Amino acid sequence: MAEVRANKKVVFKDFITGFPKESDMEVVTTDTVRLKVPEGSTAVLLKNLYLSCDPYMRSRMSKHDEASYVPDFVPGSVITGFGVGKVVDSSHPDFKVGDFVWGTTGWEEYSLITAPEMLFKIRYTDVPLSYYTGLLGMPGLTAYAGFHEICSPKNGEYVFVSAASGAVGQLVGQFARLMGCYVVGSAGSDEKVSLLKNKFGFDEAFNYKKEPDLNAALKRLFPEGIDIYFENVGGLMLDAVLSNMRNHGRIAVCGMISQYNLEKPEGVHNLFYLITKRIRMDGFLVFDFYHKYPQFEEITMQYIKDGKINYVEDAAEGLENAPAALVGLFAGRNVGKQLVVVSHE
Amino acid sequence: MAEVRANKKVVFKDFITGFPKESDMEVVTTDTVRLKVPEGSTAVLLKNLYLSCDPYMRSRMSKHDEASYVPDFVPGSVITGFGVGKVVDSSHPDFKVGDFVWGTTGWEEYSLITAPEMLFKIRYTDVPLSYYTGLLGMPGLTAYAGFHEICSPKNGEYVFVSAASGAVGQLVGQFARLMGCYVVGSAGSDEKVSLLKNKFGFDEAFNYKKEPDLNAALKRLFPEGIDIYFENVGGLMLDAVLSNMRNHGRIAVCGMISQYNLEKPEGVHNLFYLITKRIRMDGFLVFDFYHKYPQFEEITMQYIKDGKINYVEDAAEGLENAPAALVGLFAGRNVGKQLVVVSHE
Numbered sequence: 150m151a152e153v154r155a156n157k158k159v160v161f162k163d164f165i166t167g168f169p170k171e172s173d174m175e176v177v178t179t180d181t182v183r184l185k186v187p188e189g190s191t192a193v194l195l196k197n198l199y200l201s202c203d204p205y206m207r208s209r210m211s212k213h214d215e216a217s218y219v220p221d222f223v224p225g226s227v228i229t230g231f232g233v234g235k236v237v238d239s240s241h242p243d244f245k246v247g248d249f250v251w252g253t254t255g256w257e258e259y260s261l262i263t264a265p266e267m268l269f270k271i272r273y274t275d276v277p278l279s280y281y282t283g284l285l286g287m288p289g290l291t292a293y294a295g296f297h298e299i300c301s302p303k304n305g306e307y308v309f310v311s312a313a314s315g316a317v318g319q320l321v322g323q324f325a326r327l328m329g330c331y332v333v334g335s336a337g338s339d340e341k342v343s344l345l346k347n348k349f350g351f352d353e354a355f356n357y358k359k360e361p362d363l364n365a366a367l368k369r370l371f372p373e374g375i376d377i378y379f380e381n382v383g384g385l386m387l388d389a390v391l392s393n394m395r396n397h398g399r400i401a402v403c404g405m406i407s408q409y410n411l412e413k414p415e416g417v418h419n420l421f422y423l424i425t426k427r428i429r430m431d432g433f434l435v436f437d438f439y440h441k442y443p444q445f446e447e448i449t450m451q452y453i454k455d456g457k458i459n460y461v462e463d464a465a466e467g468l469e470n471a472p473a474a475l476v477g478l479f480a481g482r483n484v485g486k487q488l489v490v491v492s493h494e
Numbered sequence: 495m496a497e498v499r500a501n502k503k504v505v506f507k508d509f510i511t512g513f514p515k516e517s518d519m520e521v522v523t524t525d526t527v528r529l530k531v532p533e534g535s536t537a538v539l540l541k542n543l544y545l546s547c548d549p550y551m552r553s554r555m556s557k558h559d560e561a562s563y564v565p566d567f568v569p570g571s572v573i574t575g576f577g578v579g580k581v582v583d584s585s586h587p588d589f590k591v592g593d594f595v596w597g598t599t600g601w602e603e604y605s606l607i608t609a610p611e612m613l614f615k616i617r618y619t620d621v622p623l624s625y626y627t628g629l630l631g632m633p634g635l636t637a638y639a640g641f642h643e644i645c646s647p648k649n650g651e652y653v654f655v656s657a658a659s660g661a662v663g664q665l666v667g668q669f670a671r672l673m674g675c676y677v678v679g680s681a682g683s684d685e686k687v688s689l690l691k692n693k694f695g696f697d698e699a700f701n702y703k704k705e706p707d708l709n710a711a712l713k714r715l716f717p718e719g720i721d722i723y724f725e726n727v728g729g730l731m732l733d734a735v736l737s738n739m740r741n742h743g744r745i746a747v748c749g750m751i752s753q754y755n756l757e758k759p760e761g762v763h764n765l766f767y768l769i770t771k772r773i774r775m776d777g778f779l780v781f782d783f784y785h786k787y788p789q790f791e792e793i794t795m796q797y798i799k800d801g802k803i804n805y806v807e808d809a810a811e812g813l814e815n816a817p818a819a820l821v822g823l824f825a826g827r828n829v830g831k832q833l834v835v836v837s838h839e
């Protein structure tokens with residue numbers, strides 16, 4: 150007889166508008182889970198170790214009449230997202246008990262994954278496995294593909310990154326420094342600004358909340374203008390950037406977190422500069438770059454071993470603290486990559 | 495002794511804000527011109543035949559504190575712009591009397607061109623020379639390079655063109671049809687809509703002034719969505735297009751004429767779709783594609799000879815009517831390419 154366990158989980162209560170709140174989720178231990186995959190399936194059973202808090206999850210908390218780019222959460226069901234887990238049972242030929250994987254899982258102690266082909270096997274266990282929620286996971290690949298594939302960077306170019314101390318931003322800045330670019334980042338606290346300059350090696354950084362005039366701040370830090378903008382926030386920042394771009398500049402549109410909780414997005418007024426400065430603005434989704442993951446993992450592991458990349462994560466302990474951790478992204482409470490520790494092993 | 499002639503011209507009075515008016519320009523015949531280039535120069539003297547009215551000229555009527563992408567007009571001086579002329583004297587080895595050229599000239603009967611290297615020699619005189627203000631000139635190259643170089647079109651794709659009956663738009667639509675695309679255009683009158691469908695071979699067209707809901711109009715005409723948007727107008731239309739783009743769509747940002755006379759540009763709200771639909775938005779200026787002119791001219795001449803391209807121009811007779819013709823662009827009074835006939839030979 151297979152072991153049966155209580156399975157604590159974070160349940161999505163109901164669709165929301167505006168800013169998410171902790172009370173939009175509920176931590177419950179009502180179900181039990183059998184630690185065995187069903188007979189005749191090709192599933193794996195995961196023990197979840199680390200869960201990733203990602204801004205795109207906000208979109209899944211809203212009801213969409215037309216299908217969105219990611220499916221809506223199901224009210225009353227467990228939250229799903231990226232995470233790192235350990236295989237505790239498997240009937241899939243590619244996975245065996247004891248394997249570590251990352252990919253989409255549930256916000257719960259144990260998850261049955263019925264399409265394990267979608268999981269990535271973790272090849273390097275000589276780094277903290279939590280890195281696979283960030284530096285070596287989806288946000289890392291986002292930074293890597295977004296910067297190298299979308300921005301067409303060249304040595305010596307002027308690069309600006311917003312939400313720069315976060316999971317994606319801290320890596321974009323470091324990839325840009327490794328390419329020999331001049332890099333400036335913006336972030337929402339002096340502590341983060343100091344991280345950018347002292348830990349991640351940004352050439353300059355500023356606290357956007359303390360700048361009465363974003364346009365003036367960018368002019369000060371980019372007297373020659375911006376070649377590459379890695380866009381994480383949207384809204385007012387985008388408008389200020391557009392007036393400070395150089396001819397033939399590129400904008401990788403990765404995220405617009407300042408807009409995710411608004412009823413109606415703010416208007417962007419300076420798009421005419423796209424023409425006069427011949428700017429390319431390119432939206433992208435990391436999902437289109439999964440085939441680059443092995444190459445990215447290889448390169449990034451080497452950077453880590455050579456001490457060429459620094460990484461800061463912000464770990465919330467326990468599923469009980471997962472709702473607050475997720476909600477905190479939208480107030481900038483995370484310092485570095487926000488994750489939730491379900492279990493250290 | 496060289497002949498001296500009166501030289502009627504259109505003078506720019508003073509910098510403006512808002513919509514341009516005829517009274518912002520003045521037609522005068524105060525100067526005379528000597529029909530000979532100065533001794534020791536490498537200039538040419540042009541008799542101007544056809545002048546081009548182009549939307550970008552509006553920008554030159556405003557005072558810019560920072561240098562803009564085109565120089566401001568000089569109050570009290572003659573308006574300059576694209577035109578077609580005949581060489582009546584030359585001390586430049588590449589140009590001889592009787593040559594026809596197109597390029598930047600003055601809004602006057604005769605212009606002394608001191609840097610004739612910037613002029614294009616007209617190689618085909620078996621088409622109306624006025625075509626070199628449009629179909630075979632700057633707007634033609636804009637349509638050609640903008641569509642083929644920026645939009646990466648593929649056979650069978652869904653293409654939308656705004657300001658579609660104008661100088662650039664009518665050609666973009668026809669280039670797209672020649673590529674086997676499905677093409678819809680918008681324009682500001684029923685007469686123009688009928689031109690689009692019956693003369694230029696657009697699959698569909700609509701009068702945007704009669705559509706209470708642009709989003710609904712685009713949904714109706716593009717049930718599968720838009721792959722390529724050739725952007726000529728900006729503002730509300732851009733927002734409606736963004737919600738109707740398909741995944742991996744492309745937007746060539748050519749112009750935003752609906753914004754040129756506003757004190758503050760309207761806000762564009764739907765940019766988040768750039769990410770979820772992985773849209774590329776690419777601003778461009780025709781000046782960057784001048785090296786493609788010979789190839790473009792060759793191909794387009796062949797289309798004309800084969801009867802594969804139709805062309806509609808709107809000619810104002812005489813310099814006296816030039817201010818009204820220019821101003822008319824911003825009210826949509828032109829039907830097809832707006833030009834001014836200074837002299838038929």
Ligand SMILES: NC(=O)c1ccc[n+]([C@@H]2O[C@H](COP(=O)([O-])OP(=O)(O)OC[C@H]3O[C@@H](n4cnc5c(N)ncnc54)[C@H](OP(=O)(O)O)[C@@H]3O)[C@@H](O)[C@H]2O)c1
Nearest residue numbers: 204291315316317336337381403404405406407434435481
């Ligand atoms: N395209 C893709 O495939 C893809 C994949 C992953 C992530 N993304 C996007 O990338 C961006 C960064 O994601 P991440 O995972 O690295 O998150 P993160 O930066 O680690 O966390 C979010 C940060 O956004 C900032 N923020 C929150 N509200 C803001 C506001 N109103 N204005 C400006 N900044 C605000 C906060 O930092 P401050 O203290 O600095 O304000 C917060 O710490 C997000 O927009 C996300 O949606 C896109």
Ligand SMILES: NC(=O)c1ccc[n+]([C@@H]2O[C@H](COP(=O)([O-])OP(=O)(O)OC[C@H]3O[C@@H](n4cnc5c(N)ncnc54)[C@H](OP(=O)(O)O)[C@@H]3O)[C@@H](O)[C@H]2O)c1
Nearest residue numbers: 549636660661662681682726748749750751752779780826
């Ligand atoms: N990037 C470049 O290098 C480049 C080069 C050339 C031209 N352009 C741009 O391309 C666009 C078309 O130029 P064109 O020479 O072909 O001009 P055009 O279309 O021949 O003439 C301008 C037309 O714009 C439309 N229009 C005027 N005000 C409008 C408004 N508020 N909203 C919507 N439509 C409006 C009118 O047509 P309706 O009756 O249909 O409203 C008018 O006939 C312009 O935006 C221009 O600036 C860019």
